[in-house]
Amino acid sequence: xxxxxxxxxxxxxxxxxxxxxxxxxxxxxxxxxxxxxxxxxxxxxxxxxxxxxxxxxxxxxxxxxxxxxxxxxxxxxxxxxxxxxxxxxxxxxxxxxxxxxxxxxxxxxxxxxxxxxxxxxxxxxxxxxxxxxxxxxxxxxxxxxxxxxxxxxxxxxxxxxxxxxxxxxxxxxxxxxxxxxxxxxxxxxxxxxxxxx
Amino acid sequence: xxxxxxxxxxxxxxxxxxxxxxxxxxxxxxxxxxxxxxxxxxxxxxxxxxxxxxxxxxxxxxxxxxxxxxxxxxxxxxxxxxxxxxxxxxxxxxx
Numbered sequence: 001x002x003x004x005x006x007x008x009x010x011x012x013x014x015x016x017x018x019x020x021x022x023x024x025x026x027x028x029x030x031x032x033x034x035x036x037x038x039x040x041x042x043x044x045x046x047x048x049x050x051x052x053x054x055x056x057x058x059x060x061x062x063x064x065x066x067x068x069x070x071x072x073x074x075x076x077x078x079x080x081x082x083x084x085x086x087x088x089x090x091x092x093x094x095x096x097x098x099x100x101x102x103x104x105x106x107x108x109x110x111x112x113x114x115x116x117x118x119x120x121x122x123x124x125x126x127x128x129x130x131x132x133x134x135x136x137x138x139x140x141x142x143x144x145x146x147x148x149x150x151x152x153x154x155x156x157x158x159x160x161x162x163x164x165x166x167x168x169x170x171x172x173x174x175x176x177x178x179x180x181x182x183x184x185x186x187x188x189x190x191x192x193x194x195x196x197x
Numbered sequence: 198x199x200x201x202x203x204x205x206x207x208x209x210x211x212x213x214x215x216x217x218x219x220x221x222x223x224x225x226x227x228x229x230x231x232x233x234x235x236x237x238x239x240x241x242x243x244x245x246x247x248x249x250x251x252x253x254x255x256x257x258x259x260x261x262x263x264x265x266x267x268x269x270x271x272x273x274x275x276x277x278x279x280x281x282x283x284x285x286x287x288x289x290x291x292x
Binding site: 015016018024028043045047068073078079083177 | 212228243250275
């Protein structure tokens with residue numbers, strides 16, 4: 001059987017919990033937290049359509065696009081790392097994880113330059129409703145990316161010490177789920193704040 | 198169903214293209230309900246690509262799969278609803 005067609009050594013479909021239960025409790029908390037912020041965003045948008053019409057024009061679309069591409073690419077590398085580990089290619093898995101981390105670290109770097117750009121252009125979060133929504137959502141997401149990058153270092157260390165194999169990769173998969181969920185949230189934030197006028 | 202390197206790469210390429218197209222649309226198009234509809238559709242498609250190919254929820258527990266898929270559908274829908282019924286929502290949410 002070709003490696004790419006190997007079945008997952010897991011429970012049947014509709015019952016499988018990717019990673020572990022604990023990470024899904026965390027992901028549900030993350031999704032709920034952002035759901036509340038998105039609700040505030042939509043209510044604020046309904047109350048202040050003009051502020052949300054002009055708001056995205058004040059932001060650096062290039063920074064938003066760059067961070068979207070960074071999140072997508074880092075997520076892709078993590079998915080490739082998981083695939084490699086499922087087939088006992090530990091060194092290949094580590095190489096993908098290094099690429100994922102090297103890409104992912106670009107997110108806070110871009111955020112730093114974006115913040116400097118914002119301040120230079122008068123977006124200091126001084127109480128204007130769009131800016132408040134923007135800073136709450138994006139800073140909160142930045143914190144989640146920060147946790148993810150730390151988690152990435154942890155699973156890289158575990159993979160390097162032989163803790164994962166094709167028979168036991170739940171920890172790596174749990175991290176992958178968290179990272180992809182954080183990516184998913186950014187894919188919602190980006191159009192709402194940077195694109196939709 | 199688990200992703201293969203080929204499906205992962207195709208999904209990633211699709212996501213990149215949709216991101217660039219969405220950003221271009223936001224920059225070039227006139228704001229309005231049709232633009233909002235297209236942006237919301239792009240959000241939903243991108244969400245589904247991540248959920249199915251990166252998160253691989255196609256064979257996950259049904260509650261996890263449904264909840265996450267619902268999440269990526271409800272948010273784009275709310276963007277459209279807010280564009281269509283903004284004043285009504287504002288009235289309903291005024292204290």
